[in-house]
Amino acid sequence: MQSMTQILAVIMLVFIGAVIIRSVIQGSSFKKVIAHVIEVEVSQRTAPEDNTQYTAYVPIYEYEVDGTKYTARGSVSRDHPAYNVGDTREIIYNTKDPNEVHLRRHNKNKSTIGIVLIILGIALAAIAFLYS
Numbered sequence: 001m002q003s004m005t006q007i008l009a010v011i012m013l014v015f016i017g018a019v020i021i022r023s024v025i026q027g028s029s030f031k032k033v034i035a036h037v038i039e040v041e042v043s044q045r046t047a048p049e050d051n052t053q054y055t056a057y058v059p060i061y062e063y064e065v066d067g068t069k070y071t072a073r074g075s076v077s078r079d080h081p082a083y084n085v086g087d088t089r090e091i092i093y094n095t096k097d098p099n100e101v102h103l104r105r106h107n108k109n110k111s112t113i114g115i116v117l118i119i120l121g122i123a124l125a126a127i128a129f130l131y132s
Contacts, residue, residue, distance in 0.1 A: 006128045013121030020113055030092045030102065035061035035072070037087045057081035063091060065098040072101045 039060040044053055059074035059082065072091065074083065083089065094100035 006124065010121045010125040010128070013117050013124065017113075017115065017117030017119075017121065020117065029095050031095055032090050032092055033063045033065060034088050035063035035091045035101075037074075037083045037085050037089075038062045038071070040081045040083065040085060042081075054078050059083040059087075061089070061091060061101075061103075063093065063101075065093060068098070070098055070101075072099075072103070074103055 037059045041056075041058040041060065043056050043058075045056045046053055056076045056078060057080070058076050061072045061074060063070055063072070070093075089103075092102045
């Protein structure tokens with residue numbers, strides 16, 4: 001029974017590592033572009049956890065890909081705007097669908113984590129094989 005658990009653990013490590021590496025490879029179809037804040041939406045909202053009122057700020061970004069302009073909504077911030085009209089920031093867009101953007105940088109360590117998990121899975125399989 002213990003060897004079956006070890007085999008399942010190894011399979012899971014290798015599978016998770018492969019999934020992470022696959023997501024990094026698919027993410028390689030993203031490119032960086034400079035976006036400009038063209039508007040900051042301001043609204044009053046209610047916090048669901050304690051029903052307090054707060055002011056929410058959402059920057060609206062404009063960016064250009066191959067001569068076509070696109071817009072994207074940023075993340076909500078409280079108390080003061082994270083960005084002001086005219087500010088710029090680097091965003092990442094999908095080259096297959098420029099409407100899909102990521103405002104946070106991709107984690108370059110993802111592929112390293114995937115590779116480590118696969119190596120760990122293979123090492124555990126080898127150890128289990130040697131000691132069985």
